[in-house]
Amino acid sequence: MTDLQSLDLRRRSASEDTPPSIRHQPEVAKLIDVSRCIGCKACQSACMEWNDLRPEMEEFVGAYENPHDLNPAAWTIMRFTEWEDEAGNLEWLIRKDGCMHCSDPGCLKACPSPGAIVQYANGIVDFISENCIGCGYCVKGCPFNIPRISQADHKAYKCTLCSDRVAVGQEPACAKACPTGAILFGAKEDMTAWASERIDDLRERGFDKAGLYDPPEVGGTHVMYVLHHADRPSLYAGLPDKPRISPFVQIWKSAMKPIALAGLAFTAMAGFVHWVVAGPNEVQPEDEAKAQDILKHKDRT
Amino acid sequence: MVARYTTAQRINHWITALCLILLALSGMSLFHPGLFFLTALFGGGPATRAIHPWFGTVLLLSFGILFVRFFHHNLWRREDTAWVGRIGDVISNHEENLPEIGRYNAGQKLVFWLMSLLILVLFVSGVVIWDQYFFNLTTIPAKRVAVLAHSLAAVAIIGVWIIHVYAAIWVRGTMHGMMRGSVTPGWTFRHHRKWLRELARGR
Numbered sequence: 001m002t003d004l005q006s007l008d009l010r011r012r013s014a015s016e017d018t019p020p021s022i023r024h025q026p027e028v029a030k031l032i033d034v035s036r037c038i039g040c041k042a043c044q045s046a047c048m049e050w051n052d053l054r055p056e057m058e059e060f061v062g063a064y065e066n067p068h069d070l071n072p073a074a075w076t077i078m079r080f081t082e083w084e085d086e087a088g089n090l091e092w093l094i095r096k097d098g099c100m101h102c103s104d105p106g107c108l109k110a111c112p113s114p115g116a117i118v119q120y121a122n123g124i125v126d127f128i129s130e131n132c133i134g135c136g137y138c139v140k141g142c143p144f145n146i147p148r149i150s151q152a153d154h155k156a157y158k159c160t161l162c163s164d165r166v167a168v169g170q171e172p173a174c175a176k177a178c179p180t181g182a183i184l185f186g187a188k189e190d191m192t193a194w195a196s197e198r199i200d201d202l203r204e205r206g207f208d209k210a211g212l213y214d215p216p217e218v219g220g221t222h223v224m225y226v227l228h229h230a231d232r233p234s235l236y237a238g239l240p241d242k243p244r245i246s247p248f249v250q251i252w253k254s255a256m257k258p259i260a261l262a263g264l265a266f267t268a269m270a271g272f273v274h275w276v277v278a279g280p281n282e283v284q285p286e287d288e289a290k291a292q293d294i295l296k297h298k299d300r301t
Numbered sequence: 302m303v304a305r306y307t308t309a310q311r312i313n314h315w316i317t318a319l320c321l322i323l324l325a326l327s328g329m330s331l332f333h334p335g336l337f338f339l340t341a342l343f344g345g346g347p348a349t350r351a352i353h354p355w356f357g358t359v360l361l362l363s364f365g366i367l368f369v370r371f372f373h374h375n376l377w378r379r380e381d382t383a384w385v386g387r388i389g390d391v392i393s394n395h396e397e398n399l400p401e402i403g404r405y406n407a408g409q410k411l412v413f414w415l416m417s418l419l420i421l422v423l424f425v426s427g428v429v430i431w432d433q434y435f436f437n438l439t440t441i442p443a444k445r446v447a448v449l450a451h452s453l454a455a456v457a458i459i460g461v462w463i464i465h466v467y468a469a470i471w472v473r474g475t476m477h478g479m480m481r482g483s484v485t486p487g488w489t490f491r492h493h494r495k496w497l498r499e500l501a502r503g504r
């Protein structure tokens with residue numbers, strides 16, 4: 001995707017700039033009400049159409065997922081899980097998978113290329129392809145296993161939350177296409193309020209563990225789910241129960257950067273100080289003389 | 302003059318050295334945003350990302366040959382432990398207090414073995430995160446461990462490299478050995494007397 005001048009940036013990968021903060025740009029969110037989804041994949045098609053994506057045809061392997069996984073040309077897919085509850089009732093859990101647009105995005109934290117990943121003031125996390133170097137660090141940073149690197153152009157791709165549409169006041173293509181109203185888009189505040197009404201509704205109908213998925217471990221997300229089993233998100237095709245940026249990535253990207261550079265600078269400085277204090281170790285004329293003694297001794301033996 | 306390195310050994314060393322410098326520059330550019338500008342040396346970000354692992358592959362091959370050539374000179378001896386015990390005298394240039402040393406001293410041996418170990422760690426972890434060709438070989442959690450191990454080992458090897466280079470500058474006459482292949486008898490007497498005696502005995 002491209003940089004959008006109409007949206008201010010809150011964060012920019014590998015950059016220390018102070019973000020502009022004069023304009024008022026409320027946080028947005030997409031609310032996916034899993035309990036209303038019928039798995040028709042209209043959102044998937046709308047995403048392909050709006051973003052000009054044509055994923056390759058794959059083999060049928062006995063599952064409804066199609067394609068089988070996210071890929072550089074499939075930024076959202078429906079994941080289907082057949083689950084039996086304690087009473088033996090079958091539930092068909094359908095989840096629209098894609099980027100969660102984390103408030104604290106692991107992808108952006110890991111990205112080494114300035115401006116290849118940005119977070120707009122409204123919360124949308126976007127990959128700016130012309131700055132992407134294809135290193136795959138975002139793949140390691142993301143707690144939701146979302147970014148995919150294309151083998152065609154070696155750039156990372158994922159859902160943009162239709163940042164180009166949102167910038168001009170439109171809702172994302174998936175939300176527009178959904179026939180049941182399972183995908184809603186608006187201010188995060190409004191979406192949260194709407195979700196709580198819906199959750200009350202579900203609880204009344206017997207889903208007493210219904211709730212909102214807006215994981216605080218990543219600072220909340222700008223794509224949220226209403227789940228009937230919010231106590232067990234992993235039922236829904238492995239949605240992480242407690243998503244968090246891996247501690248390995250945290251160490252690599254936070255503490256280590258300054259400590260490593262300081263350590264190397266210190267080592268080099270120590271060499272310089274040693275030169276000044278102790279000085280070079282030079283061969284003395286008597287060393288040469290004694291060396292000749294040893295070598296001559298050889299001639300005699 | 303005392304012959305220390307053959308032409309082939311020197312070329313082998315300098316190919317390895319060049320690779321290490323190119324790896325450090327390209328690697329550091331992707332490690333710290335403040336050094337991202339170094340990618341310009343390699344033709345931009347994507348080119349740096351693509352070429353870095355190939356430098357590593359050349360380094361592995363080149364260092365592998367170096368390793369086979371020199372490892373038997375770097376086996377630990379009793380006098381090496383004594384040498385390490387007198388590290389204060391080493392640093393303050395009091396060579397007269399040190400035991401007689403063979404072809405390599407303990408410091409040089411440590412550099413050799415640390416380089417060997419770190420290059421192994423860097424290559425293995427590097428393959429795990431060489432996504433262009435080997436993405437499907439390992440899981441993402443494994444790649445997270447590998448990327449941290451790779452950067453830690455890289456910082457360590459750059460530290461070892463700084464010590465290696467400074468020691469070559471500090472101990473005068475050493476550089477000539479690696480540049481032109483020979484050192485003076487006095488240099489050999491001063492720093493590697495046991496080796497000089499062996500040479501004198503014709504071994």
Ligand code: SF4
Binds near residue numbers: 098100102125145
């Ligand atoms: S879900 Fe992954 S790719 Fe999306 S914003 Fe969060 S960390 Fe980034």
Ligand code: SF4
Binds near residue numbers: 111127138139147155
């Ligand atoms: S692949 Fe691109 S977006 Fe992902 S971390 Fe690397 S430069 Fe950033």
